[in-house]
Amino acid sequence: MSESPWQPTACILCSQNCGLGVQLAEGHITRVRGDQAHPASAGYTCEKAQRLDHYQHARGRLTSPLRRRADGSFEEIDWETAIREVAAALAAVRDRWGGDTIFSYGGGGQGNHLGGTYGRATRGALGSVYSSNALAQEKTGEFWVDGQLFGRPSCHTTPDFEHAEVAIFVGKNPWQSHGFPRARAALRAIASDPARTLVVIDPRRTETADLADLHLQVRPGTDAWCLAALLAALIQGGHTRSDFLAARTTGFDQLVAAMATIEVDDYAARAGLTGVAIRGLAARIGGAASVAILEDLGIQQAPHSTLSSYLEKLVYLVTGNFGRRGTMNLHTQLGQLIGRDRDRTSPVGGHRIIGGLMPCNVIADEILADHPKRFRAMIVESGNPAHSLADSARMRQALAALEVLVVIDVAMTETARLAHYVLPASSQFEKWEATFFNLEFPTNVFHLRAPLFAPLPGTLPEPEIHRRLVRALGVLPDDVMTALRDAAALIPTHGRGPYAAAFFRHVAGRKELMLLAPVILYETLGPTLPDGAAAAAVLWGLCQQFALAHGDSVKRAGIEGDGPALGDRLFDAILAGRSGVVFSVDDDAATWRRLEHADRRIHLAVPELLAELAGLAGEDPAVRDPAFPFVLAAGERRTSTANTIFRDPRWRKKDAGGALRVAPADAARLGLTDGGRARVTTRAGSAVATVEVTDTLQPGHVTLPNGLGLDYPDDDGTMRVHGVAPNELTSSDHRDWLAGTPWHKHVPARVEPA
Numbered sequence: 001m002s003e004s005p006w007q008p009t010a011c012i013l014c015s016q017n018c019g020l021g022v023q024l025a026e027g028h029i030t031r032v033r034g035d036q037a038h039p040a041s042a043g044y045t046c047e048k049a050q051r052l053d054h055y056q057h058a059r060g061r062l063t064s065p066l067r068r069r070a071d072g073s074f075e076e077i078d079w080e081t082a083i084r085e086v087a088a089a090l091a092a093v094r095d096r097w098g099g100d101t102i103f104s105y106g107g108g109g110q111g112n113h114l115g116g117t118y119g120r121a122t123r124g125a126l127g128s129v130y131s132s133n134a135l136a137q138e139k140t141g142e143f144w145v146d147g148q149l150f151g152r153p154s155c156h157t158t159p160d161f162e163h164a165e166v167a168i169f170v171g172k173n174p175w176q177s178h179g180f181p182r183a184r185a186a187l188r189a190i191a192s193d194p195a196r197t198l199v200v201i202d203p204r205r206t207e208t209a210d211l212a213d214l215h216l217q218v219r220p221g222t223d224a225w226c227l228a229a230l231l232a233a234l235i236q237g238g239h240t241r242s243d244f245l246a247a248r249t250t251g252f253d254q255l256v257a258a259m260a261t262i263e264v265d266d267y268a269a270r271a272g273l274t275g276v277a278i279r280g281l282a283a284r285i286g287g288a289a290s291v292a293i294l295e296d297l298g299i300q301q302a303p304h305s306t307l308s309s310y311l312e313k314l315v316y317l318v319t320g321n322f323g324r325r326g327t328m329n330l331h332t333q334l335g336q337l338i339g340r341d342r343d344r345t346s347p348v349g350g351h352r353i354i355g356g357l358m359p360c361n362v363i364a365d366e367i368l369a370d371h372p373k374r375f376r377a378m379i380v381e382s383g384n385p386a387h388s389l390a391d392s393a394r395m396r397q398a399l400a401a402l403e404v405l406v407v408i409d410v411a412m413t414e415t416a417r418l419a420h421y422v423l424p425a426s427s428q429f430e431k432w433e434a435t436f437f438n439l440e441f442p443t444n445v446f447h448l449r450a451p452l453f454a455p456l457p458g459t460l461p462e463p464e465i466h467r468r469l470v471r472a473l474g475v476l477p478d479d480v481m482t483a484l485r486d487a488a489a490l491i492p493t494h495g496r497g498p499y500a501a502a503f504f505r506h507v508a509g510r511k512e513l514m515l516l517a518p519v520i521l522y523e524t525l526g527p528t529l530p531d532g533a534a535a536a537a538v539l540w541g542l543c544q545q546f547a548l549a550h551g552d553s554v555k556r557a558g559i560e561g562d563g564p565a566l567g568d569r570l571f572d573a574i575l576a577g578r579s580g581v582v583f584s585v586d587d588d589a590a591t592w593r594r595l596e597h598a599d600r601r602i603h604l605a606v607p608e609l610l611a612e613l614a615g616l617a618g619e620d621p622a623v624r625d626p627a628f629p630f631v632l633a634a635g636e637r638r639t640s641t642a643n644t645i646f647r648d649p650r651w652r653k654k655d656a657g658g659a660l661r662v663a664p665a666d667a668a669r670l671g672l673t674d675g676g677r678a679r680v681t682t683r684a685g686s687a688v689a690t691v692e693v694t695d696t697l698q699p700g701h702v703t704l705p706n707g708l709g710l711d712y713p714d715d716d717g718t719m720r721v722h723g724v725a726p727n728e729l730t731s732s733d734h735r736d737w738l739a740g741t742p743w744h745k746h747v748p749a750r751v752e753p754a
Ligand code: SF4
Pocket: 011, 012, 013, 014, 015, 016, 017, 018, 044, 045, 046, 047, 048, 049, 178
């Protein structure tokens, strides 16, 4: 088997999208190494990237559009028929019930956001205005807090762990879930430096906690008490930065008043900690030159999740660890993952929509309600809500109740099985792709990836699927398309100047056409791009917008020009930079310019959350339902778990079935043994799993991994489910009152021998 030369691409298994070099042979990815030329990851990878061929070469790839028959089986149809019928079915829903009854979910995973930008054109053509994705399972509470503190939910913060004296992780195990560039190398560097301190706040003794100088092992579900105690200790102990607070913030007096009533020792005890430990951490934070903090699902999917996000942010804000090196900053984004809109509400239940995202836990309700504006149709792209959203049984019921369900994916997912039409997409390595997880400060990187393989026959890249759907919907104005095609024809002789002028004249500023802009660019500018990179056309528009808003940051990245020429050169750099490109370098003051409150200050007091904070005093987090005495973390990130694009269970080298982890004391009490079987039961369902006894957990806490419970064909083609699907055990009403984010890390459960 002869292997190809090393080719640049990226890992698609987590939001870091590390740059990779790969070798190929006979349609397989045969060798993988870190790409030294990638500006962010610089040769770094974790072991998971080595297994990527299990995605690219998985069994069960879809190779033809499918249409569901009346008996529930599927028949293959050609693309022309599929596009015509899908467009007609969605248009019929739009015309009868309104475009706002067509909901869309997904539009990108950990490494395939480019197709999602084209999905916006299809939604625009249909008048569809409600959507969601996995971010609304995790981050929308944090986004809402960002909106209150900094002005908009899109004011997203990023930690500078490279330079922080104190690095704190709250409900986050970056050894496994990463979350910032070169995570394991950065953790080792902090842990081995006696002048720096690594702090972990987590109920589990994670791999990161094992490295830490200080591990506050909170009781599961008590993060809010722990963080409130820490904030109170900072304020009561005088560890705040008065010059920063006076110059940059409002509302500190209200925080002082709220914190005056909090007994540090009492709140620490409720979290299973001591006041001494909390005050010690407060003193370390208060005395540090720089502190950076990262929160993650451990608090974002647990009780009081939005409040916990608020308290975590106040820890760095009251101590002035914001807007400078080694602390927290507001970064640039080439493509906007988080909507800039302030809150809207859902059409049926009036639930808060944050950053443009419908809470995932109410989607089923918004479909199943007896309401004139319930969702009647759904487009699911690179998503699997029947598996990945809470209460899978109810989600399946909701999906089955839709008049039209269209799924765009590479495999016959649990959601695709319920669809009326399934449109097969090319894999992430068979098309031009990119991710918009560019979340770094001051240097930010974008990586456009060239395809490694030709599309599997019968599949299409998402940009082409959406182009055909938009064409079939008949919304592209001929005169505009002709003018842009004529301007594009001049590119070989006149450059993109005339094209830019035509685009700004005919499209920019016309809302109805801006919604269609990705497809307009793909059809007109796309054919002029080198190496068949038509799908990159949408990036030209994003580069123009970005250069207009952040021209100085682009120039600091070494890209020259003014006006549209700057956006054009940025686009050229991205097109040419096969290992990724630095597109933005910020100066020290950039964070302050990005505050979106009119007074350019941070608004520390958030009345809704201060009211929730006051309520903690009367709540005992130790009280549990006797019928469900355990806390189940449904979806732990482990060495052997990634995202669900890995359907092939053989990618896992160990823990193939996804063990239920149990503390030794619980195992002894219940008669469970390592390798034995246990039944875990929740309000929503019951499942049996292999037991792993581990002293990394506290008594009363059990965990199941994320990413399991998917079916996959055996060697003889028989479909078999591997491991427990976490959402067979979760309930959709078990969620944060404000953001609607699910509490998957804190599911009341019962465990018994099976
Ligand atoms: S899983 Fe994440 S950290 Fe590991 S190689 Fe892939 S992108 Fe990088």
